Amino acid sequence: MVQMMSHRKRRLDLRRIKSLRNYTIAEASRLLSVHRRTVREWIKQGLPTVDERRPILFHGTDLKAFLANRRHRRKRPCAEGELFCVKCKLPRRPTAGTMTFIPMSPTRGSLIGICPTCSTAMTRWASLTQSEDLKAKHVGKITTAQSRISDSPGPVVICHLEAS
DSSP states (O other), rough: OOOOOSSSSSOOOOGGSOOOOOOOOOOOOHHHTTOOOHHHHHTTTTTOOSSSSOOOOEEEHHHHHHHHHHHHOOOOOOOOTOOEEETTEEEEEEOOEEEEEEEEEEEEEEEEEETTTOEEEEEEEHHHHHHHHHHSSSTTTTTEEEOOGSSSSSSSOOOOOOOO
16 A cells, blocks of 8 residues: 655654664655655765665664754754744844744743744744843843733623622
């Protein structure tokens, strides 16, 4: 039975690769749920093979190192004052006056802003101290969102019925 491959991007689970094992193209594609052509493309991009004979074999350690290095090269860390835009796939400084800190817990929260290039929402996790530091450096440019309903002191009961 042929399994349908999804066209959406997803993260490969490198923990499934056994370091002391050799893999063929078909085994690696089944293990990582990618197409065989994808594994052949990785070989063209520099995945080392055991030798030039068929079937093409490669070590699990080489496959794991190749994919980990590939993942590491694609990362784009955010500098101070930058948020990551998912649409542009780049860290950018948000449009002036659009950065908001939403507390999610007593110590952490989410910084949200608008991308100046594509006008998409940008986010970044930040600690409460990081948000205070950013507020001090960008005075008046970062607002704190209102507290959640669950943070209210008690329930509000409004009843228009009169007891008779």
